[in-house]
Amino acid sequence: MPLDGVKNIVLVLSGKGGVGKSSVTLQLALALSLQGKSVGILDIDLTGPSIPRLVGLEDAKITQSPQGWLPVSVHEPITAEESTSSASAPPRGSLRCMSLGFLLRDRGDAVIWRGPKKTAMIRQFLSDVSWGATDYLLIDTPPGTSDEHIALAEQLLTLFSTDPVIAAQSSLPRLAGAVLVTTPQAVATSDVRKEANFCVKTSIPVLGVVENMSGYACPCCGEVSNLFSSGGGEVMAQQLGIPFLGKVPVDVKFGELVEGKPEAESDEDEGDGNSEGAQQQDVLAEPDQRPLVEKYKEGWSYPRFEGFAATIISGIQATTPA
Amino acid sequence: MAPYVEEPNDEAAFAPTKRAPDLVAPEPEHCPGPESEQAGQGDACAGCPNQQICASAPKGPDPDIPIITERLSQIRHKILVLSGKGGVGKSTFSTLLSHAFAANPDSTVGIMDTDICGPSIPKMMGVETETIHVSNAGWSPVWVTDNLGAMSVQFMLPNRDDAVIWRGPKKNGLIKQFLKDVDWGELDYLIVDTPPGTSDEHLSVNSLLKESGVDGAVVVTTPQEVSLLDVRKEIDFCRKAGIKILDFPCHNRRGRRLAKKMGIPFLGAVPLDPRVGMACDFGESFVENFPDSPASKAIKRVVRAVGQAVGEDPEHVLPEEMVG
Numbered sequence: 001m002p003l004d005g006v007k008n009i010v011l012v013l014s015g016k017g018g019v020g021k022s023s024v025t026l027q028l029a030l031a032l033s034l035q036g037k038s039v040g041i042l043d044i045d046l047t048g049p050s051i052p053r054l055v056g057l058e059d060a061k062i063t064q065s066p067q068g069w070l071p072v073s074v075h076e077p078i079t080a081e082e083s084t085s086s087a088s089a090p091p092r093g094s095l096r097c098m099s100l101g102f103l104l105r106d107r108g109d110a111v112i113w114r115g116p117k118k119t120a121m122i123r124q125f126l127s128d129v130s131w132g133a134t135d136y137l138l139i140d141t142p143p144g145t146s147d148e149h150i151a152l153a154e155q156l157l158t159l160f161s162t163d164p165v166i167a168a169q170s171s172l173p174r175l176a177g178a179v180l181v182t183t184p185q186a187v188a189t190s191d192v193r194k195e196a197n198f199c200v201k202t203s204i205p206v207l208g209v210v211e212n213m214s215g216y217a218c219p220c221c222g223e224v225s226n227l228f229s230s231g232g233g234e235v236m237a238q239q240l241g242i243p244f245l246g247k248v249p250v251d252v253k254f255g256e257l258v259e260g261k262p263e264a265e266s267d268e269d270e271g272d273g274n275s276e277g278a279q280q281q282d283v284l285a286e287p288d289q290r291p292l293v294e295k296y297k298e299g300w301s302y303p304r305f306e307g308f309a310a311t312i313i314s315g316i317q318a319t320t321p322a
Numbered sequence: 323m324a325p326y327v328e329e330p331n332d333e334a335a336f337a338p339t340k341r342a343p344d345l346v347a348p349e350p351e352h353c354p355g356p357e358s359e360q361a362g363q364g365d366a367c368a369g370c371p372n373q374q375i376c377a378s379a380p381k382g383p384d385p386d387i388p389i390i391t392e393r394l395s396q397i398r399h400k401i402l403v404l405s406g407k408g409g410v411g412k413s414t415f416s417t418l419l420s421h422a423f424a425a426n427p428d429s430t431v432g433i434m435d436t437d438i439c440g441p442s443i444p445k446m447m448g449v450e451t452e453t454i455h456v457s458n459a460g461w462s463p464v465w466v467t468d469n470l471g472a473m474s475v476q477f478m479l480p481n482r483d484d485a486v487i488w489r490g491p492k493k494n495g496l497i498k499q500f501l502k503d504v505d506w507g508e509l510d511y512l513i514v515d516t517p518p519g520t521s522d523e524h525l526s527v528n529s530l531l532k533e534s535g536v537d538g539a540v541v542v543t544t545p546q547e548v549s550l551l552d553v554r555k556e557i558d559f560c561r562k563a564g565i566k567i568l569d570f571p572c573h574n575r576r577g578r579r580l581a582k583k584m585g586i587p588f589l590g591a592v593p594l595d596p597r598v599g600m601a602c603d604f605g606e607s608f609v610e611n612f613p614d615s616p617a618s619k620a621i622k623r624v625v626r627a628v629g630q631a632v633g634e635d636p637e638h639v640l641p642e643e644m645v646g
Contacts, residue, residue, distance in 0.1 A: 015440045015485075017518040018409010047519035048406050048552045110406075110555040112520045112562070115490030120351035143408045143518055144439030145487045186603040187413075190450075191440040194485040201487065229600070259547055 002127040002159060003173050006040070006134045008316055009156065010207065011178040013199070015191030017143035019183045020212040022050040023258070024248070025140040028179070030296050031309035033075070033093045037135040040071060042125060043099035044152060045142035046118050047111050052101035054258045055292060062102045068130035071096040075291045092293065098129050115147040122151045126159075137173065143191075145198045153202040162205055164319040176316045177205035179245070183213045184232035192233075196240050207312055208245035209237040217249040217300050224249045243315075245308045251301040257292070347371040356491075357384065387533050390501045393460075394534040397432070397509040399632045402527065402539040402565065406552030408518035410544045413442040414602055415592075416515040419540070421607045422625040424470040426640050429510040432463060434500055435474035436527055437517035438493045439486050444476040448605020453477050460505035467607075473504050490522035497526050518552075520559045528563045537632040538566040541586075550580055557584050587631070592620045 003009070012025045022043070029039045043051040052058050052072075060072040077094040100111065100121065113121075131137065142148050160175045161167045167174030178199055182192040192209075199206050211233030215224040230247065237244035296302055345356055352366035361367075362377025370376075394400065403416045413435075420433045435443035444450045444464070452464040454477045463471035475486060475496060488496075506512065514531075517523050528536075539560055543553040560567050567586040581588035595617040601608035609618050622640055629639030636642075 016409060016442075017440070018407060047521050048408070048555065050552075053547065053551055107551060108554040108558055110520045110558040110562070112525065112559055114353075114355060114522050114525065116349035116351060116353045118521070119348075144437075145485045146439050146493065147489050147522075150487060150489055185599055187442050187445050187599075190445055190482070191442065193483040194440065197483055197485040198487055201485065229603070255546070 003129075003131060003137065005132050006137045006173040008135065008176040009137045009139065009160065009173050010176050010312065011139045011141060011152070011204065012181060013141050013149075013178045013195050014143060014181040014188075015145065015193070015195035015198075016182065016188040019181050019188055019192075020248075021143075021181050022054055022140050023254070024179070024181045024210055024212055025138050026051065026054050026258070027254070027296070027301060027305045028309060028312075029095055029136075029138050030293050031302065031305035032136050032138075032313070033095045033293060034090075034297065034302075034306070035309055035313065036080075036091050036093050037313070038077060038093040038133060039095050040131050040134045040137045041095070041097045041099075041140060042129070042137060043097065043101070043140045044122050044125060044148050045140060046100050046113060046121055046148065048142065049099045049101035051097055051099045051140060052107075055097055056258070057097070058101070058107055060102055062098070065130060068128045069098070070130055071098040072102055075293050093135065095293065096131070096134075098125060118147045119151040122148060123155060126152075126155050145194060149198065153198075153204065157202065157204075162203065165321055168321050174316075174320075175204065176312075177207040179207050179312070180209045180242075181212055182209060182233040182236065184211055184229045186232060189232050189236045193236060193240065196242065206242045207315060208243040208308070209233050210245050210308065211247040213250050214247035215249040217251050219252045245311060246304060248301060248304055251299060253299050254296070254301050257295055257299065345372045345375060384530075386498060386502055387530065390498075390530055391534040393502060393504075394506075394512070394531075397506060397512045397534075399510065399537045399634075400512045400514065400531060400534070401537055401628065401632070402514045402516060403542060404516050404524070404539050404556050404560070405518060405542040405549075406520065406554075406556040406559075407543070407549040410542050410549055412518070412542050413437070413446060413515055414598060415540070415542045416513050417443065417446040417602065418592075418598070418609060418621045419625060419628070420470060420511070420513045421609045422621050422640065423511050423513075423629075424467060425609060425622070425644060427469060429639070430469045430471075430508060432471045432473070432506050432509045432512045434504075434512060434514050435472070435476070436497050436500070436514060436523050438475050438488060438496060438523070440517065441474045441476040443472055443515055444474050446602040446605060447472050450476060450482065450605070457505070460503045461499075462505055471506065471509075473500055494522055494526040497523060498530060501530050520555060524559065524563075528565065536565055540628065541567055543580075553580070554584075557586065587627075592624065593617050 012021050014021045025041060029041050033039045041051055043049050055074045057072055062072065063070045074095040074097055078092050080091045156175050160172050162175045164174060180192055180195055182188050196206060214230045215226045217224050234244050349356065350366050350370045354360040354364040356372065356376050361379065362373050367373045367376065403412050405412045416433060420431045423429055424431045433443055435441045447466045449464050449466055449472060455462045463473045464477055465471050514527060516527065541553060541556055543549050557567065578588045593616050595615060597612055598608050598617055601611060609621060612618055625640050626636040630636050
């Protein structure tokens with residue numbers, strides 16, 4: 001049975017590229033996991049998968065089990081008992097990922113596929129991956145409203161229901177809805193409006209809008225200044241009558257967290273590498289071996305996403321029959 | 323045993339295309355493409371309801387390609403703007419590039435938006451509400467200024483927010499119409515803005531323009547490793563497709579290193595200027611409004627270098643005194 005053990009499916013959509021779908025997906029997943037939920041991320045951006053890089057597991061590979069493909073584990077769960085006995089960390093759920101990036105031999109390989117092949121790959125992702133018990137499956141999508149989206153919507157809507165009552169009766173996953181990601185600029189919101197229309201046409205409920213890159217959080221004090229415009233996503237959500245989850249400022253620290261250390265400088269450098277060399281020493285001085293989720297908890301963005309995760313959980317649970 | 327995706331079949335993807343027949347069912351998973359030379363004969367075709375149609379479709383090159391070549395023969399230079407990653411500023415860059423080319427009143431410039439599902443060019447050009455006029459000569463592009471025309475799917479939508487929910491073949495059909503039916507007249511430069519990724523749109527633009535000759539591609543990136551990763555894929559695509567890479571504008575030294583590693587020219591950094599974003603939101607020309615800003619100067623220098631790369635005299639493209 002496809003997606004056996006998955007309880008809720010949440011799509012992350014945006015009409016526009018580069019607004020931070022993948023980073024919002026990841027942060028949402030981390031925040032959900034910190035609330036004790038087991039989370040899976042399915043990356044269906046086939047020609048530009050970013051999730052493997054963001055979770056720092058570019059070399060990981062998918063393994064095959066009798067039940068199907070096993071997703072790559074980002075961190076293991078800590079149960080409530082373990083948490084009290086070791087006193088090391090609060091309970092958290094597991095986080096696992098599936099992406100085409102894990103299936104490529106070389107990370108620079110271009111996947112040059114036409115529609116039918118992409119559709120087939122997405123069907124395979126939805127049917128052949130053995131997720132096991134998963135509270136929330138987040139699906140990260142490519143920009144646009146084309147083959148990938150049609151395949152995904154078609155497949156999900158024929159298999160699963162968006163209706164909580166029917167979903168509860170069938171013991172199948174519930175297609176809880178979609179989170180739309182935008183940036184404040186009018187150029188981005190005009191494309192995201194198209195995506196909202198896609199949700200209307202396919203009757204996938206919109207859980208909310210996240211306005212990413214809204215202002216700039218100072219890396220020292222976390223104070224937000226509006227270097228660029230702000231509020232565009234909020235206005236759009238109001239006009240379309242869909243819930244607005246909140247704004248996320250540019251968080252340089254999160255960028256560093258997922259970008260990792262700067263690539264080792266070599267003799268290819270063109271002379272002006274002094275400042276970067278100094279920065280690098282800082283990084284090398286304190287190697288941080290903790291899992292991504294622990295480091296993320298200290299960032300400025302976490303409280304915001306904690307709020308979004310709580311809103312989404314309560315929204316979904318409120319409609320789920322006991 | 324770890325599962326792998328198969329090596330992409332490059333030969334099939336880049337083979338010259340013939341006309342796509344009308345299908346009676348969706349293409350199967352490993353469909354060689356109804357317009358490919360292997361149509362109806364591949365392994366995946368066994369049992370496909372379309373097999374007969376594909377196999378019996380007239381062989382030989384797509385009859386539309388000579389029409390496209392004829393139509394585009396009046397365009398001196400065709401330049402693709404590519405990037406694997408979304409949101410790195412392909413459309414912003416295309417807009418800046420075309421405005422900067424058009425800053426020389428002696429040049430006529432066209433900009434074609436092949437991003438069917440997320441068109442941004444009309445908004446950035448400030449012509450979002452325009453519509454296309456059809457005449458005997460073909461579809462007339464929307465003229466932003468006297469010497470700058472634009473074409474986008476946005477001009478064809480009844481409502482601004484309508485989503486274009488199309489699969490690949492339908493998008494390809496529209497791109498072909500853009501190339502075949504748009505009456506550009508005589509152009510010095512045609513800038514082709516593409517959607518992110520390496521898929522249908524890119525393959526179509528490439529195969530349809532092969533005959534008429536693409537001058538090359540400008541690959542746009544930002545410094546983040548995530549973005550550079552996707553750009554590597556795009557460069558890989560250009561190599562496989564045989565497109566010459568002209569330039570590589572990026573925002574810092576990391577891009578320069580990648581360019582050097584891959585053996586392609588790098589063209590300096592375009593600094594981030596919030597006013598660029600605002601100019602795009604309001605559909606104004608940044609280059610015209612802020613001619614002396616560092617970003618404007620950088621972009622004009624890119625224009626001169628692009629001009630040089632396609633075999634023009636930089637002084638002729640944009641005289642030095644206009645760069646400032």
